[in-house]
Amino acid sequence: MPAILNLPWTLLADKTEDYAWFPEAASTFAADNDWLYGFISLVCIIFFIPIAIALFYFAVRYRKPKGAKAESNASHNTPLELAWSIGPSFFLVGMFILGAKAYLNHRSVPDGARDIAVVANSWNWQIDYGGGTIHPELHIVLNEPTKLSMRSSDVIHSLFIPAFRAKKDIVPGRYNYMWFQPTVASQKVSDEKLAAAKKRMEDLGESWDWDELDFTPDGYTYYDLYCTEYCGKNHSEMQSVVVVHETEEDLNAWIKKYSQRGEGEDADKYGEKLYTRRGCSGCHSINGDKRVGPSFKEVFGNSRPLTSGETVIADENYIRESILYPKAKVSAGYQPVMPSYKGQLSEDDLYSLVEYLKTVSDYTPTDVATGDQDGSDEQTPAEGQEATVTVPE
Amino acid sequence: MSAGSIPSGKVRDPGYPTKSENYLTNSKGILSWMFTLDHKRIGVMYLVGVVVAFAVAGLLALLIRLHLFQPDGAIFKGSDANNTYNQVFTLHGAIMVFLFIIPSIPAALGNFLVPVMLGAKDVAFPRLNLCSFYLWVAGAIFFVSALCASGLDTGWTFYTPYSTSSNSSVILATSGAFILGFSSIFTGLNFIVTINTMRPPGMSWFRMPLFLWATYATSIIQVLATPVLGITLLLLIAERAMHIGIFDPEFNGDPVTFQHFFWFYSHPAVYIMILPAFGIISDLISVHSHKRIFGYRFIAYSSIAIALLGFLVWGHHMFTSGMGPLTTIIFSALTFTVSVPSAIKVFNWLATMYKGSISLTTPMCFAIAFIFLFTIGGLTGLHLGTLATDLHLHDTYFVVAHFHYVMVGGTLVAFLGGVFHWWPKMFGKMYSEWGGRLAAVIIFFGFNLTFLPQFVLGSRGMPRRYATYDPEFAYLHQMSTIGSLLLGVGLLVALVVLIHSLFRGKRAPANPWGGATLEWNCTSPPPFYNFERAPVVGDPYDFTTIEWDSENERYVTVDPEREIAPEEKPETEPAHAQGDH
Numbered sequence: 001m002p003a004i005l006n007l008p009w010t011l012l013a014d015k016t017e018d019y020a021w022f023p024e025a026a027s028t029f030a031a032d033n034d035w036l037y038g039f040i041s042l043v044c045i046i047f048f049i050p051i052a053i054a055l056f057y058f059a060v061r062y063r064k065p066k067g068a069k070a071e072s073n074a075s076h077n078t079p080l081e082l083a084w085s086i087g088p089s090f091f092l093v094g095m096f097i098l099g100a101k102a103y104l105n106h107r108s109v110p111d112g113a114r115d116i117a118v119v120a121n122s123w124n125w126q127i128d129y130g131g132g133t134i135h136p137e138l139h140i141v142l143n144e145p146t147k148l149s150m151r152s153s154d155v156i157h158s159l160f161i162p163a164f165r166a167k168k169d170i171v172p173g174r175y176n177y178m179w180f181q182p183t184v185a186s187q188k189v190s191d192e193k194l195a196a197a198k199k200r201m202e203d204l205g206e207s208w209d210w211d212e213l214d215f216t217p218d219g220y221t222y223y224d225l226y227c228t229e230y231c232g233k234n235h236s237e238m239q240s241v242v243v244v245h246e247t248e249e250d251l252n253a254w255i256k257k258y259s260q261r262g263e264g265e266d267a268d269k270y271g272e273k274l275y276t277r278r279g280c281s282g283c284h285s286i287n288g289d290k291r292v293g294p295s296f297k298e299v300f301g302n303s304r305p306l307t308s309g310e311t312v313i314a315d316e317n318y319i320r321e322s323i324l325y326p327k328a329k330v331s332a333g334y335q336p337v338m339p340s341y342k343g344q345l346s347e348d349d350l351y352s353l354v355e356y357l358k359t360v361s362d363y364t365p366t367d368v369a370t371g372d373q374d375g376s377d378e379q380t381p382a383e384g385q386e387a388t389v390t391v392p393e
Numbered sequence: 394m395s396a397g398s399i400p401s402g403k404v405r406d407p408g409y410p411t412k413s414e415n416y417l418t419n420s421k422g423i424l425s426w427m428f429t430l431d432h433k434r435i436g437v438m439y440l441v442g443v444v445v446a447f448a449v450a451g452l453l454a455l456l457i458r459l460h461l462f463q464p465d466g467a468i469f470k471g472s473d474a475n476n477t478y479n480q481v482f483t484l485h486g487a488i489m490v491f492l493f494i495i496p497s498i499p500a501a502l503g504n505f506l507v508p509v510m511l512g513a514k515d516v517a518f519p520r521l522n523l524c525s526f527y528l529w530v531a532g533a534i535f536f537v538s539a540l541c542a543s544g545l546d547t548g549w550t551f552y553t554p555y556s557t558s559s560n561s562s563v564i565l566a567t568s569g570a571f572i573l574g575f576s577s578i579f580t581g582l583n584f585i586v587t588i589n590t591m592r593p594p595g596m597s598w599f600r601m602p603l604f605l606w607a608t609y610a611t612s613i614i615q616v617l618a619t620p621v622l623g624i625t626l627l628l629l630i631a632e633r634a635m636h637i638g639i640f641d642p643e644f645n646g647d648p649v650t651f652q653h654f655f656w657f658y659s660h661p662a663v664y665i666m667i668l669p670a671f672g673i674i675s676d677l678i679s680v681h682s683h684k685r686i687f688g689y690r691f692i693a694y695s696s697i698a699i700a701l702l703g704f705l706v707w708g709h710h711m712f713t714s715g716m717g718p719l720t721t722i723i724f725s726a727l728t729f730t731v732s733v734p735s736a737i738k739v740f741n742w743l744a745t746m747y748k749g750s751i752s753l754t755t756p757m758c759f760a761i762a763f764i765f766l767f768t769i770g771g772l773t774g775l776h777l778g779t780l781a782t783d784l785h786l787h788d789t790y791f792v793v794a795h796f797h798y799v800m801v802g803g804t805l806v807a808f809l810g811g812v813f814h815w816w817p818k819m820f821g822k823m824y825s826e827w828g829g830r831l832a833a834v835i836i837f838f839g840f841n842l843t844f845l846p847q848f849v850l851g852s853r854g855m856p857r858r859y860a861t862y863d864p865e866f867a868y869l870h871q872m873s874t875i876g877s878l879l880l881g882v883g884l885l886v887a888l889v890v891l892i893h894s895l896f897r898g899k900r901a902p903a904n905p906w907g908g909a910t911l912e913w914n915c916t917s918p919p920p921f922y923n924f925e926r927a928p929v930v931g932d933p934y935d936f937t938t939i940e941w942d943s944e945n946e947r948y949v950t951v952d953p954e955r956e957i958a959p960e961e962k963p964e965t966e967p968a969h970a971q972g973d974h
Contacts, residue, residue, distance in 0.1 A: 036782055040776050048772055064752075067941025075686075084737065088733065096778075168715070172642040172648065211464065228789065232479070236858075236861045
């Protein structure tokens with residue numbers, strides 16, 4: 001039936017995807033959902049067309065000059081009225097039962113499903129692949145039932161994957177779960193195409209252009225993942241992607257690539273990756289623009305007035321504290337809305353971020369030395385004053 | 394006096410009011426309006442108020458649509474663009490819901506019509522009535538000050554914990570909504586008492602015009618549900634100001650509790666918006682088809698059924714929020730039951746048109762547009778009431794299209810139909826028929842062009858409340874934006890036609906459409922006292938004695954020539970006087 005719905009749109013243009021009635025069908029829920037949607041639409045059309053025809057036909061057929069009398073003055077017809085009150089109810093019962101059955105399927109996770117933890121915060125997705133690997137993209141394996149255990153660290157969000165026909169709100173203060181089983185794998189684009197795209201993005205000086213390119217920076221085609229519960233300013237930018245791997249080996253290889261800083265990779269370069277990958281870029285610019293949080297251009301090494309009225313010099317310890325305990329020292333003029341990253345970044349990740357901030361910030365290195373006496377060490381028991389370059393394994 | 398087109402008989406027509414009788418002119422000066430207790434003047438003030446609110450919120454809607462003309466946003470630019478967009482859609486929703494749709498038909502048209510339809514002089518509590526108007530004004534001022542202070546960006550639903558953490562003027566706006574709630578409660582209370590106690594002799598419950606049935610059902614919801622909104626908003630203010638820990642998880646509250654509280658009011662509120670529209674359409678279809686309404690009792694009972702069932706279905710706004718499966722399934726089942734009474738009404742209206750004598754006047758054009766659009770709005774509710782498909786469509790543009798078909802295609806179109814129907818009665822002027830019909834046609838096409846593409850957008854997965862979107866959705870958004878401009882033009886034409894009639898319109902007769910309810914038995918506009926003496930209550934849908942008087946372009950009631958029996962005249966002189974003394 002959805003094919004019938006698609007028909008008038010496909011006639012409009014060759015680009016069938018652009019004019020499709022539904023997004024791709026890529027999970028086991030999709031077929032059930034589209035069939036049910038088609039069934040309901042068909043029932044609606046069966047009722048609507050006679051109603052519309054009667055409406056316009058009567059308006060024309062019984063149009064009379066002013067003063068003409070009606071042909072009939074029937075006040076009621078109880079059997080007829082009972083028939084049209086009770087008759088449609090059978091369709092309603094059918095829709096209800098089919099809908100509730102399919103819904104229960106959405107709510108019963110099969111045994112042995114892969115469990116992935118999802119943390120939503122404004123306006124990022126953090127998918128936890130275990131072992132400290134956290135990435136905004138959702139990567140799963142073809143034909144494997146996958147359960148998402150989701151929590152929010154601030155307001156309500158909602159995870160929606162149109163291609164899977166699945167959606168669930170993420171409510172702070174509780175865990176919500178959902179599951180699905182992908183049935184169509186992502187394609188891997190050719191290496192040349194990927195290299196060309198990367199080069200183009202570099203030339204343009206842009207980060208990845210998701211609108212223009214239909215594959216991820218790792219070269220996979222993807223399905224959209226949206227936040228569908230209004231969550232504030234950048235709600236519409238709280239988007240991510242789903243990549244379905246053919247095999248578990250392929251998934252593990254991808255995870256490994258993102259699990260830690262590579263051998264010999266510079267800390268500040270890795271910090272730059274974390275800056276985009278872990279969502280810092282959503283609220284902190286590097287060019288001086290004021291977003292939800294202060295721009296990183298004016299953080300490291302600068303003195304910062306706080307909401308408490310004090311002023312601190314933003315040294316390594318202050319940065320570290322602000323990532324782990326964001327509400328302890330809030331910069332004046334900003335809201336205490338940043339979520340804590342405690343337990344989500346390794347010491348090496350923190351080190352890399354601090355190194356990255358040093359590269360984007362405007363400061364003269366001498367300022368930092370004078371700012372060393374501030375009281376930030378009470379929050380950072382382990383390293384004490386020597387917060388600079390020790391990298392714990 | 395009677396023309397050739399009317400059968401012989403005794404013609405009944407109240408004529409025209411004198412200047413000192415006309416409620417619009419019997420006293421002068423701004424104070425005579427500000428302190429008036431006349432339900433008709435209060436109704437007119439409400440009408441002006443809700444139209445201004447509608448104009449503001451409608452312009453905001455055009456800004457939203459123009460912004461969405463391009464995937465990255467076409468109107469608001471710069472680093473705060475998304476924020477501006479969020480404030481605009483929030484104010485569009487909040488103003489439309491709280492300041493326009495809820496008071497539109499009950500407060501503006503209801504105030505004018507309820508006492509006149511009852512043949513009464515005024516509502517039961519005229520001072521409470523004026524008070525509720527000023528509460529509406531106060532609520533509106535709160536909303537404007539929220540807008541001027543730091544805007545409002547929570548969406549009209551005020552979901553926690555976003556509304557407890559957002560630094561926009563949540564407290565000002567919720568205080569405004571709280572005050573507007575009282576305005577709504579007072580209006581409802583007034584109408585319940587008026588309809589219960591002030592029906593004239595002879596007007597039993599089942600001889601009331603259906604508009605009164607709908608108003609009665611609406612008033613019950615207003616009185617029972619609105620206090621819950623008041624409680625919810627007070628708790629929200631307390632949570633924000635004092636962290637009492639009921640809705641905010643940071644203080645051990647539960648955001649889903651807020652949603653239950655909020656929708657326990659706001660779902661019945663949907664019926665506050667649509668039930669009066671059903672009442673208007675029932676009257677419009679019957680009067681302009683010049684035929685008795687078909688299935689009066691089914692229509693009347695279905696209004697009450699909707700009012701009661703409407704209290705049991707609020708959970709269908711929360712199918713994805715994490716209620717237990719059993720609760721969710723029960724809410725889905727209850728949701729389907731509420732669709733039956735609405736379907737009954739559509740079938741009854743069609744049966745009323747069948748074999749009628751239809752005049753395609755402006756109000757009738759709006760009524761036909763209503764049936765078409767409301768049927769689409771109602772049927773697409775089935776996709777959302779069905780659980781599995783709702784999981785896909787929830788919070789997408791499908792929902793946006795569905796409720797706009799019900800609220801705009803339904804309530805707004807019925808409101809316009811009602812305004813055009815009773816305009817001659819309210820202001821004593823006839824408007825240009827062709828202008829009115831043109832407006833109805835433009836609105837019909839503009840509306841469909843705006844919202845039909847949104848069903849497709851939603852089915853394809855476009856989430857709602859997005860300031861920017863993926864480029865694959867662009868052409869549907871562009872269709873929608875073009876449609877919204879057309880819709881705006883249609884509404885502007887309607888306004889111009891009505892305003893023009895005030896200055897250039899022909900004088901309206903007492904009964905320009907051939908209605909049989911009591912409001913057509915007094916002059917247009919009615920005198921300040923409504924009726925000189927209590928009118929004779931007839932069947933509100935019996936059109937057999939109403940005739941078109943083509944010479945004077947009016948409908949009149951023609952009572953059959955009555956003869957005085959016995960025909961023989963009694964002697965004028967007493968019998969004993971005849972004899973000699």
